Amino acid sequence: MDYLIEGLNVLTPGQAVMWCIGGLLIFLAIKKDMEPALLLPMGFGAILVNLPLSPVIAESGILKSLFEVGIEASEAMPLLLFIGIGAMIDFGPLLSNPKLFILGGAAQLGIFVTIILAALIGFPIEDAASIGIIGAADGPTAIMVSQVLKSNYTAAIIVVAYSYMALVPIVQPAVVKLCTTKKERMIKMNYTSTQVTKLTRIMFPIIVTLIAGLIAPESLSLVGMLMFGNLIRECGVLQSLSETAQTTFSNIITLLLGITIAFQMQAEAFLRLETLVIMALGLFAFVFDTIGGVFCAKFMNLFTKNKINPIIGAAGISAFPMAARVAEKLGIQEDPSNHLLMHAVGVNVSGQIASAIVGGLIIGLVL
Amino acid sequence: MINMLLAFENLTPMNPEVLKASLNILWQGLLAIFIVIALIIVAVSVTTDLIAKAKAYKEKNGEFSIKKFFKKK
Structure with missing residues (x-):
């Protein structure tokens, strides 16, 4: 009968703790809609x-x-997910006002500052860059990025990244209010809804892919897939x-990605x-991403006639579309007639492109 | 502080070389992202402008021809 308790005999306290963490992730997914x-797949995994x-x-x-084929060998799963994300994004608001792109770039400041802080704490540069x-x-x-740089902390990085993305509505308003x-x-x-031609x-x-490919070739996998998805949408x-890329395809990849990433969540x-x-x-x-976007908007206001509301700078963090919604909500809180949504969406989608480019740049600069 | 960090499994006391590398990433990364963004803004603005002009030309003169379009300008 020993075989019935074989598993129990080798159970470690760490594994039991991981069950609790898994349970917590499932709770946050179901109860808090995070x-x-x-x-949910990560928690169960x-x-x-x-x-x-x-x-x-x-x-x-x-x-x-699944991990070896879908993530380790070629990062296929995250890249394929980018096709779906690209198909979901309407770049119209950004194309109506291309200068908003600057805010998307500035809102990547937190990545670089965090890399420095992680290096100061004592992480090796590969881990510091992956944490950033x-x-x-x-x-x-x-x-x-964490996979290509072979970080020792991939699972922790992914869990933390997705958790904070879900916490954007809590983190960002406080920071924006402190900075403005x-x-x-x-x-x-x-x-002014400028008509963007087909x-x-x-x-x-195509333009973004060409420029990113020529200046930052390491970002081409991410940017290329994102732009390919968008081309499917716009053609x-x-x-x-x-429609399939935006819904079924994205859902399947997300599901597989979640459960596959859990492979890295082994207790030890x-x-x-x-x-x-x-x-x-x-x-x-x-x-610091939020601070970067907000202060860049303030800086641009020194030189522009049509002032930019610094709140939209915060939307440059690429959590799409949540960051744009947060900016709209903050604007309405101050003045119910002040609708910033379309501007914030423009900044938000530019942040999506900028973060993919920065990801590639960091890989290139570290390796 | 450093003693506390030494208790962490894979952390080492701050290495000046790593710090230097992270500062390099900061300036090179920020410079590169803003160059890419500037180029995208210019390219998008030029494309939008050209498409708008071509559209206006077509509405005014009927059939659009690249040769005539640039000759006219």
């Missing part, structure tokens, strides 16, 4: 891989195989493919004091 498409003698992580186990990329507020980019005056938050921005919309993903002849690799440090650094990255 990134449920990802946190965390339990799955921390069962003693679990065959899913054995040499030819399903999760180990939490500030990209973009799951696939974080997975890709009431008068600045009440700046009205008129939105040809411009089609040319945009007008692949309607059903576009995940339960380290460094995980707590990474959580603190992740928050730092999100805060």
Whole structure:
């Protein structure tokens, strides 16, 4: 009868703790609606891989195989997810006012500042860069960078990145209010819906791919997939493919990504004091991203006639579309007639492109 | 502080070389991202402008021809 308690005999306290963490992720996904498409499979996966003698992580186990093929070998899963994200994004508001792109770039500041802080704390440069990329507020980019740089903390980085993305509505308003005056938050921005031609919309993903490919070739996998997805959306002849990419395709990849990433959540690799440090650094990255975007908007106001409401700078963090919604809500709080949504969406989608480019740049600069 | 950090499994006391590398990433990364963004803004603005002009030309003169379009300008 010993075989019945074989598993119990080799159960470690760390594994039991990981069940609790898995349970917490499932709770947050179901009860708090925090990134449920990802946190739920990750939570369940965390339990799955921390069962003693679990065959899913054995040499030819399903999760180990999925991880090796879908993430380790070519980062295929996060990259494929970018096709879906690209198909979801309407770049119209950005194309109506291209200078908003600057705010998307400035809102990546947190990534770089966090890399420096992580280096100061004592992380090796590969881990410091992977931790900094939490500030990209973009799951696939974080997975890709931490995998390519072979970080020891991939699972912690992914969990922290997705958790803070879900916490954007809590983190950002406080930071924006600290960095701006009431008068600045009440700046009205008129939105003139400039008609963006279909040809411009089609040319945009091609132009971005060419420029990113020439200046920052390491970012091409991420930017290329993102722009490919957007081209499917905008070309007008692949309607059903576009819809599939936005819904079914994205959902399937997200589901597989979540459960596959859980492979890295084995107790011995995940339960380290460094995980707590990474959580603190992740928050730092999100805060400095927001500060970067807000202060860049303030700086631009020194030179522009039509003032920019600094709140929209915060939307440059690429958590799409949540950051834009937060900016709209903050604007309405100050003045119910001040609708910033379209401007914020423009900044938000530029942040999505900028974070993918920065991800590639960091890989290139570290390797 | 450093003693406390030494208790962490994979952390080492701050290495000046790593710090130097992270500062390099800061300036090179920020410079590169803003160059890429500037180029995208210019390219998008030029494309939008050209498309708008071509559209206006077509509405005014009927059939659009690249040769005539640039000759006219």
